[in-house]
Amino acid sequence: MRAIVLRQDGDTAKPAIEDISESDLPEAEVTVAVEYTTVNYKDGLCMSPKGGGLVRKYPHIPGIDFAGTVEASGDVRYKPGDKVVLTGWRVGEAHWGGYAEKARVKADWLVPLPDGLTTRQAMAVGTAGFTAMLAVMALEDHGLKDMHGEVLVTGAAGGVGSVATAILANLGYDVAGVTGRPELEGYLKSLGAKRIVARDQLNETVKRPLESETWAGCIDAVGGAMLARVLGQMKYGGSVAAVGLAGGSALPATVIPFLLRGVNLLGIDSVLRPFESRQRAWKRIARDLPMDKLEDMVVEATLGDLPALCADIIKGKVRGRVVADVRA
Missing domain, CATH: 3.90.180.10 (Medium-chain alcohol dehydrogenases, catalytic domain)
Known part of the structure; x- marks a missing residue:
């Protein structure tokens, strides 16, 4: 072999x-x-x-x-x-x-x-897509609805971000995708993103712990200063599912968004996820991820x-x- x-x-x-x-x-x-x-x-x-x-x-x-x-x-x-x-x-x-x-x-x-998936499609999903589905499930389990407003996806052109964008759009959410590669705007919109947010707009820390309430939910693959900035822009009761640290592991944030807006920061681990949760996620992938987008x-x-x-x-x-x- x-x-x-x-x-x-x-x-x-x-x-x-x-x-x-x-x-x-x-x-x-x-x-x-x-x-x-x-x-x-x-x-x-x-x-x-x-x-x-x-x-x-x-x-x-x-x-x-x-x-x-x-x-x-x-x-x-x-x-x-x-x-x-x-x-x-x-x-x-x-x-x-x-x-x-x-x-x-x-x-x-x-x-x-699961029924409806081939082995090839399963690897087009892989850990990245599996993690994206876990993040979507966590946001929904914490009350996210499609009428609540835009859902932000950071690192949207990466593996997790691409699948998250396609799943969220297919479920009826208005997706805003963050990328530092403007040439990928067409790609992200083909996956269902309603608008593109330039990375430069979010990767700089600000002194204000709270900004205008903008995002109903967020799947964040970046961490670091961008995650800190997004926390201060979440709507009341909104949740951020943290899946990665491409921008660094430090979090230069305050507790103010948690205390004054009831924001939730949800950690997503895909490595040691129990079997029942894995099976649920893979069944959701087969149902909710459009295969043409994949x-x-x-x-x-x-x-x-x-x-x-x-x-x-x-x-x-x-x-x-x-x-x-x-x-x-």
Whole structure:
């Protein structure tokens, strides 16, 4: 079987496509014939020379997401021929991942592919789209309705932002997408964004803890100063679902929006999400994410393309979602 293997060379790690034996795979209950994988920011970190602080043991097979068909199973929940998807659980980081033609993982980490989704579509979604759906669900669980006003999506042209924009628009929300790449306005509007907000309008901190009430909700992939600014612009009782830190992990904010406007800051974790929540999110994805919009986000790739794409995503050069056929 072919796989991208990271091996240490001195104090750095280098990726290469190698032929390895199935017997080299780690011990676990379920062996999956991988069909598709994708590229997330974490994949870029894992494929970097130092492993991004995520990879601790070499040799290593990266790839935090994959979808495919069960080949062998020692767990009654899965049988050969079942279609499955995996995201999270530190697969591709602490455990061998999906940048290979086969993977062996714990049954608890898998989710049956919902009706209406193919393995290719599941990887067009991937961790990024799964996280976007979790964020939409969290906003709705905290009272967001489509009549409440505009919903802001920061980092809108990225993987999470693209899927979040398409889902929210499909559900009837008025989406405002934030991007620092004005050339992507047409792309974002094709996904359903009603208007585009230039990144420069939001990435500067202000001294006022509260500004005009503007956003009914927000899915934020940026963090840092932009998140602090957005908190002060939320409508009364509005919620921000925080999914990323592309703009930094520090939060130069005050508690005033929480105390005077009842704003909610909701943390979204996709790695250790319990099975029931995962299953609910994947069913919502199959129902609420328009597949034609998803297809518009896709960049096709092969196993051999992944090292370069992982380097590009760290530089912010990847738009939308990558779908890599590991068999090609």
